[in-house]
Amino acid sequence: MFDLNVPWPINNYTTKPTESQLVGLKNTIVTLYALGYTHIAINFTINEAIRIPVGSPEQINPINIEYLTSELVPKFPKLKLFTRLTLIVSDPAKLQGLAKIQSQFDILAVQPVNEKALQLCTTNLDIDLISFNFATKLPFFLKHKTIGSAVEKGIKFEICYSTVVSGSIGYAVTDNSINVQLIKKNFFNNVLQLIRSSRSKGIVISSGASQPLQTRNGEDILTLLKTLGLDQSRAKACITLNAERVLVSGRLRVKSYKQTISAGNEPEEALIEKREVKKEPDQKKANTLAYKKRLGDSSSGRLLKKQRRK
Amino acid sequence: MDRKNILEKHLLSRCYDSEGIISELLETRYSHGGDQKPILIFRSRGSSENDGKKSLLHRETTTKSQSVSVERRKTARVELRNYIKQTTTNQKKLVKKVQAYNRTKTSHSKPFPIDSMLIHYKIPRYEDFSNLGGLWQKYMQDLLFPNGVVPTLGTILPKLSSADYTGCLLTVIQSKNTNLIGVRGFVVCDAQFSFILCVPRNEDSKEWNESKTNFSPSEMIGGFRMVSKKGTLFAFDVILPKNVENEGNTEKNENEEDDDEEEEECIGFTLIGSRFEFRSVDRSGKKFKGHTADDII
Numbered sequence: 001m002f003d004l005n006v007p008w009p010i011n012n013y014t015t016k017p018t019e020s021q022l023v024g025l026k027n028t029i030v031t032l033y034a035l036g037y038t039h040i041a042i043n044f045t046i047n048e049a050i051r052i053p054v055g056s057p058e059q060i061n062p063i064n065i066e067y068l069t070s071e072l073v074p075k076f077p078k079l080k081l082f083t084r085l086t087l088i089v090s091d092p093a094k095l096q097g098l099a100k101i102q103s104q105f106d107i108l109a110v111q112p113v114n115e116k117a118l119q120l121c122t123t124n125l126d127i128d129l130i131s132f133n134f135a136t137k138l139p140f141f142l143k144h145k146t147i148g149s150a151v152e153k154g155i156k157f158e159i160c161y162s163t164v165v166s167g168s169i170g171y172a173v174t175d176n177s178i179n180v181q182l183i184k185k186n187f188f189n190n191v192l193q194l195i196r197s198s199r200s201k202g203i204v205i206s207s208g209a210s211q212p213l214q215t216r217n218g219e220d221i222l223t224l225l226k227t228l229g230l231d232q233s234r235a236k237a238c239i240t241l242n243a244e245r246v247l248v249s250g251r252l253r254v255k256s257y258k259q260t261i262s263a264g265n266e267p268e269e270a271l272i273e274k275r276e277v278k279k280e281p282d283q284k285k286a287n288t289l290a291y292k293k294r295l296g297d298s299s300s301g302r303l304l305k306k307q308r309r310k
Numbered sequence: 311m312d313r314k315n316i317l318e319k320h321l322l323s324r325c326y327d328s329e330g331i332i333s334e335l336l337e338t339r340y341s342h343g344g345d346q347k348p349i350l351i352f353r354s355r356g357s358s359e360n361d362g363k364k365s366l367l368h369r370e371t372t373t374k375s376q377s378v379s380v381e382r383r384k385t386a387r388v389e390l391r392n393y394i395k396q397t398t399t400n401q402k403k404l405v406k407k408v409q410a411y412n413r414t415k416t417s418h419s420k421p422f423p424i425d426s427m428l429i430h431y432k433i434p435r436y437e438d439f440s441n442l443g444g445l446w447q448k449y450m451q452d453l454l455f456p457n458g459v460v461p462t463l464g465t466i467l468p469k470l471s472s473a474d475y476t477g478c479l480l481t482v483i484q485s486k487n488t489n490l491i492g493v494r495g496f497v498v499c500d501a502q503f504s505f506i507l508c509v510p511r512n513e514d515s516k517e518w519n520e521s522k523t524n525f526s527p528s529e530m531i532g533g534f535r536m537v538s539k540k541g542t543l544f545a546f547d548v549i550l551p552k553n554v555e556n557e558g559n560t561e562k563n564e565n566e567e568d569d570d571e572e573e574e575e576c577i578g579f580t581l582i583g584s585r586f587e588f589r590s591v592d593r594s595g596k597k598f599k600g601h602t603a604d605d606i607i
Contacts, residue, residue, distance in 0.1 A: 152602075153602055154601070154602020245602075248606060249602065252582075252606075255463065256467060256580075256582070257467030257468050257470070257471050257598065258471070258585070258598035258599060259582055259585045259598070259601065259606070260467075260470075260471040260581070260582060260585045260586060260598050261467050261470040261471050261579055261580070261581055261582070262467075262579065262580045262582065263463055263466075263467070263577070263578070263579055263580070264578055264579070264580065303479065303494065303510070303514055304443070304479060304547075304549075
């Protein structure tokens with residue numbers, strides 16, 4: 001299963017996460033893994049007003065994925081970690097330099113806050129995912145035409161269930177000024193609107209959980225989606241197939257040339273396979289050599305060797 | 311009058327012999343003094359067929375272009391297509407033969423003479439293409455690592471997308487047709503919608519067949535396989551040339567040499583068949599565009 005939204009604790013470039021925040025993040029990931037999620041994307045959300053350090057590519061992605069993989073993957077071998085960027089967009093004109101950013105993240109998502117931004121995201125931008133803030137009432141009406149054209153283009157829409165499961169019990173993250181009941185009401189209203197306008201197609205559900213207790217397993221999510229009016233197969237696609245498509249399209253943007261040839265050919269997950277090479281001074285070279293392997297390690301390579309010996 | 315009345319002149323020239331009569335007729339037709347008849351009279355000249363003048367409806371026919379000789383109809387493309395067709399039908403025949411043999415097989419009957427049958431039916435052998443595979447690897451090394459250095463993925467991948475794949479060893483790693491998964495072989499022909507692979511026999515036919523002892527008839531025969539590109543992922547490896555210097559990994563290389571005969575390294579790539587449905591000629595100059603990734607998985 002796929003969870004495409006585990007928030008990175010920091011929302012800007014200036015501060016670094018504290019030790020306790022990282023522990024919390026690791027706990028969340030481990031809890032998700034225990035619930036059956038193998039592909040987890042860590043989400044870095046920034047406002048469009050924050051300037052992205054486009055000049056220095058290694059600073060664009062603040063998520064310390066190497067640290068996390070080195071800590072977690074040896075213990076949980078099936079775990080695959082990805083990075084995701086969510087841009088909160090209100091004025092489309094301010095958004096620029098997406099081309100340089102997109103190679104640094106595995107998934108690109110956009111959170112439009114008004115109708116104009118949504119319109120732009122669906123038509124112009126090369127992104128994988130659109131998410132909304134479901135906690136507050138959406139300031140605009142979702143039209144089937146806009147949403148439908150986005151779904152046709154392959155852009156998926158995200159529902160974060162943490163807004164509805166976090167709440168009054170004591171692990172609430174929202175400030176108390178907003179009523180928890182109101183948040184839940186808004187969530188259901190907004191999700192129903194999204195399901196209506198997208199005709200239940202192209203929906204991805206993800207946790208958005210900043211604490212381990214906010215995660216849910218697949219069965220619970222299916223129940224939630226069924227309550228919202230999706231049928232069994234569509235609900236299942238939300239956590240498996242659609243999410244995988246988001247990941248594939250995002251990964252292919254990084255590691256393939258216009259989805260024709262992609263680097264790496266592991267039989268199981270050729271399209272989303274991710275390899276990191278230890279940071280070398282010559283960063284550019286590493287990105288090709290990451291996919292290097294011994295000839296004997298690949299099946300066709302063994303066949304080639306066999307012939308030569310004859 | 312500067313009107314030349316070319317059309318009328320031309321038509322009249324078929325009916326009257328002398329220029330004088332024609333010009334006189336036209337003069338009277340258009341001048342104020344003439345009778346200004348709205349008609350032209352064409353006279354038939356009985357002998358017009360014979361005097362060498364061609365009729366107005368006559369079209370030049372050259373005997374050469376109209377009828378193509380049998381020799382000229384044999385273009386390389388048609389020949390290749392016929393050859394592939396012939397081979398696939400032969401393969402089918404041979405498969406049926408093996409199946410028929412298996413049905414009537416008793417414990418002490420002779421084993422099926424597969425080798426002589428392969429020669430008899432002219433089934434292409436995988437080993438014959440291994441030289442082509444070597445040539446392709448060399449071509450790839452020249453194309454991708456021209457100066458002996460490994461460039462970035464950003465420069466390698468566009469080159470690969472417009473490269474030629476005849477002779478490449480492809481392995482199907484994912485396909486909507488689950489029977490195809492694991493099929494591997496050298497590309498014989500890169501058609502628009504399919505790759506035609508020459509696959510190895512018996513143990514080599516699939517990666518997981520290496521320890522098997524019983525093989526299906528088609529695995530015993532090998533030959534050509536048509537693998538449609540749609541919904542299929544192909545894997546291939548490009549061997550790194552030995553003289554490529556990896557400064558960062560020099561120490562590692564020295565260690566590897568201790569292992570056994572010098573271990574070669576390769577870079578793996580995946581070819582996404584759904585995005586490759588072009589003829590190789592068109593593909594070389596094509597600008598690819600990204601689409602939704604929904605149909606890939």
